[in-house]
Amino acid sequence: MPTSRLIAAIAIGAACVSPAVQAGIHWANPVQAQVVDARTGAPIEGALVVANWQLEGGLDTGIPRGQIEIQETFTDASGTFHLRGWGPRVRLSGHASWKWPQILIFKPGYGFARLMNDPPSGAENTPHSDWNGKQIRLTPLAELREYVAEYGSFNRQIDAVARAGGDECAWREMPQTLRVLAAEDARLHGLGIRDFSSFVQILRANARYFADKRCGDA
Numbered sequence: 001m002p003t004s005r006l007i008a009a010i011a012i013g014a015a016c017v018s019p020a021v022q023a024g025i026h027w028a029n030p031v032q033a034q035v036v037d038a039r040t041g042a043p044i045e046g047a048l049v050v051a052n053w054q055l056e057g058g059l060d061t062g063i064p065r066g067q068i069e070i071q072e073t074f075t076d077a078s079g080t081f082h083l084r085g086w087g088p089r090v091r092l093s094g095h096a097s098w099k100w101p102q103i104l105i106f107k108p109g110y111g112f113a114r115l116m117n118d119p120p121s122g123a124e125n126t127p128h129s130d131w132n133g134k135q136i137r138l139t140p141l142a143e144l145r146e147y148v149a150e151y152g153s154f155n156r157q158i159d160a161v162a163r164a165g166g167d168e169c170a171w172r173e174m175p176q177t178l179r180v181l182a183a184e185d186a187r188l189h190g191l192g193i194r195d196f197s198s199f200v201q202i203l204r205a206n207a208r209y210f211a212d213k214r215c216g217d218a
Contacts, residue, residue, distance in 0.1 A: 026068055026096060027087025028053060031129045035079045035105055035113075038137035043079025047107040047138070048072070048180045051083050052161045054102070055094030064166035065094035069101075072176040087127070096125045103131060104157055108184055109147065110138040112154040144191075151184065152197035159199045169215035171203065178203075178218060 031051070035044045050072050055065040068089060075081045083101070099116040106112045117130045141147040158181065162171035171178065181200045188196065203210065203218040211217065 024091055025088050026053070026091060027089065028069065028085055028101060028127045029129070029132070030085040031083040031101070031103070031132045033081060033131050033134050033136055035075050035081065035107075035136045035138060037110075038139040043075070043077070044107055044110070044138060045075055045077050045079060047075040047079075047081075047105055047110075048177060049074065049081045049083070050104045050106075050158070050161070050174065050177050051101045052165070053100050054097045054161070054165050055091060056097045057094045064164070066166035067161065067170050067173070068094075070161070070170065070173040072174060074176075083129075085127075098125075100126070101129055102161070103129070104154070104161075105136060105138065106154050106180070107138060108187070110140050111147075111150050112157070113138060114157060144193075148188065148193055148196050151188070155181065155197040155199045159197075159202065162199065163202070168213055169210070171199075171218065172216060 035047050035049075036042060037044055051070070052067050053069040054067050057063055057065045068091060069086055071083050073081050073083065083103075098119045101117075103115040104112060105115070113136055115131050115136065117126070117128075141150060158174075158177060162174055162177075178200060181198070185198050185200055188194075200218075207217070
């Protein structure tokens with residue numbers, strides 16, 4: 001039986017078995033939203049959008065077990081981005097994080113956005129995103145020191161997905177994000193600024209470690 005048919009058959013069969021078994025089958029619906037300037041309301045083109053669906057587990061259920069899906073895209077001329085739906089996929093360990101999906105949005109010169117589902121809304125373990133169809137506002141940061149601090153915070157969020165989310169090699173699925181970060185690092189270095197968190201620098205400084213982990217060469 002082809003793999004796609006086998007997964008579909010498992011998903012259908014899961015409807016007739018216990019919730020514990022159903023918890024191992026995951027999927028997500030598409031997401032579409034618009035990103036605009038918080039002050040002018042103008043659409044922001046070319047903003048990086050990174051979405052991740054992280055599995056969790058452990059006795060307190062919050063230990064990261066790796067990403068089941070990572071997607072990257074950019075906003076178009078109207079400020080709109082699209083994330084494709086996926087699944088069903090079977091995982092025998094770990095469960096859906098309440099954050100599904102987490103969406104990070106970054107544009108140089110702006111404060112970044114970190115978007116997640118809100119558990120009180122009933123959005124736990126759901127294939128839907130609370131942000132589907134919404135308008136997302138990014139605030140421009142004219143003060144360079146404030147922007148550099150915000151950029152460092154964005155790098156730490158990327159680190160949490162790409163390296164510290166239960167799979168130290170997850171950054172391999174984020175080539176566009178790495179290119180954007182490398183370009184912004186270079187721009188800030190050109191301005192004489194070096195004191196900020198840099199995920200790209202982490203990869204460069206630990207190239208041997210990641211090679212030993214068989215992650216490959218960033």
